[in-house]
Amino acid sequence: MTAKVIDGKAFAATVREKVAGHVARLKEEHGITPGLAVVLVGEDPASQVYVRSKGKQTVEVGMNSFEHKLEADTSEADLLALIDQLNNDPSVHGILVQLPLPGHLNEDLVINSIDPAKDVDGFHISNVGLLGTGQKSMVPCTPLGCLMMLRDHHGSLSGMNAVVVGRSNIVGKPMAQLLLGDSCTVTIAHSRTKDLPGVVRGADIVVAAVGRPEMVPGDWIKPGAMVIDVGINRLPPEEEGGKGRLVGDCHYDSCAEVAGAITPVPGGVGPMTIACLLANTVTACCRANGLAEPEGLTA
Numbered sequence: 001m002t003a004k005v006i007d008g009k010a011f012a013a014t015v016r017e018k019v020a021g022h023v024a025r026l027k028e029e030h031g032i033t034p035g036l037a038v039v040l041v042g043e044d045p046a047s048q049v050y051v052r053s054k055g056k057q058t059v060e061v062g063m064n065s066f067e068h069k070l071e072a073d074t075s076e077a078d079l080l081a082l083i084d085q086l087n088n089d090p091s092v093h094g095i096l097v098q099l100p101l102p103g104h105l106n107e108d109l110v111i112n113s114i115d116p117a118k119d120v121d122g123f124h125i126s127n128v129g130l131l132g133t134g135q136k137s138m139v140p141c142t143p144l145g146c147l148m149m150l151r152d153h154h155g156s157l158s159g160m161n162a163v164v165v166g167r168s169n170i171v172g173k174p175m176a177q178l179l180l181g182d183s184c185t186v187t188i189a190h191s192r193t194k195d196l197p198g199v200v201r202g203a204d205i206v207v208a209a210v211g212r213p214e215m216v217p218g219d220w221i222k223p224g225a226m227v228i229d230v231g232i233n234r235l236p237p238e239e240e241g242g243k244g245r246l247v248g249d250c251h252y253d254s255c256a257e258v259a260g261a262i263t264p265v266p267g268g269v270g271p272m273t274i275a276c277l278l279a280n281t282v283t284a285c286c287r288a289n290g291l292a293e294p295e296g297l298t299a
């Protein structure tokens with residue numbers, strides 16, 4: 001079997017089109033322009049690339065983009081003061097603080113200082129609790145993008161065995177919650193899991209969010225399973241120079257031989273993450289203004 005390739009890049013473009021339509025309507029009918037503020041602390045090159053790409057796409061769908069770049073040695077008090085200012089700015093509907101933060105800053109404290117209604121990452125404890133209890137919340141962008149692709153490819157996920165490899169707060173745990181919400185039987189695996197190959201072999205849906213290049217080989221995959229590869233790993237550059245190849249947490253070629261469907265890296269989960277960030281910003285803007293929120297853009 002050769003897997004169907006799930007084209008996250010193309011899917012993300014359709015999500016952005018929907019977002020752009022809602023943005024245009026908000027402007028025409030209500031005179032409101034959704035705004036997204038992105039805060040970057042420090043100069044991590046990968047983070048700078050993502051922040052630039054988010055800003056560009058925010059503007060392309062007609063929203064306002066506010067970029068705040070702070071020095072790597074910014075104090076916690078200064079960062080909290082900026083967040084307070086953004087919380088109180090009515091032109092800002094979404095706030096994203098790029099992670100990871102430099103070590104001297106308390107990530108939990110910073111994230112929990114964001115107004116939950118503007119927390120478009122869905123990382124605030126209040127949104128985590130709402131998601132865990134099946135209530136309306138802001139849903140983390142990466143898991144939301146994965147869920148959209150799974151539903152689009154398969155329809156109902158009810159009763160399927162899903163294995164999420166990785167238990168981070170930003171990907172693994174919220175992914176498991178969303179799959180549970182769609183009535184999957186969910187297993188969360190991690191570095192202490194016994195017989196990981198055996199666990200993964202039982203999965204109809206595999207979501208790999210580990211951060212280890214090409215860790216999941218094809219012989220762990222049940223024939224016909226759906227493989228969602230969240231990993232973004234840059235291999236060391238070759239001698240000829242250049243940036244080094246980008247690979248996922250799954251060994252693409254061998255997994256694609258057995259899977260029913262697979263997301264590539266790049267061009268899979270990554271573009272969907274950014275599209276869902278824009279979708280969450282429109283959703284937050286509608287909620288803030290007491291307007292009906294767009295359908296099909298959240299879980």
Ligand SMILES: NC(=O)C1=CN([C@@H]2O[C@H](COP(=O)(O)OP(=O)(O)OC[C@H]3O[C@@H](n4cnc5c(N)ncnc54)[C@H](OP(=O)(O)O)[C@@H]3O)[C@@H](O)[C@H]2O)C=CC1
Nearest residue numbers: 142166167168171190191209210211230231232269270273
């Ligand atoms: N495409 C996108 O939009 C995004 C991509 N990413 C990428 O996804 C990957 C995961 O990110 P993130 O969740 O933040 O990573 P974290 O480092 O926070 O978590 C990694 C998880 O993988 C588990 N793990 C590590 N080694 C193994 C192993 N050998 N076997 C089984 N489990 C293991 C860890 O287990 P334990 O808890 O026991 O240590 C941990 O739960 C990264 O490559 C990251 O770059 C992240 C966010 C967005």
Ligand SMILES: Nc1nc(=O)c2c([nH]1)NC[C@@H]1CN(c3ccc(C(=O)N[C@@H](CCC(=O)O)C(=O)O)cc3)C=[N+]21
Nearest residue numbers: 050096097098099100121232266267268270271273274
């Ligand atoms: N508060 C916060 N929210 C995040 O959502 C967040 C974060 N911090 N910190 C970092 C991770 C990582 N992340 C990615 C988003 C898009 C791509 C993406 O678009 N990747 C392209 C390739 C990009 C390239 O070539 O480098 C692709 O997969 O096709 C990747 C990774 C969001 N994250």
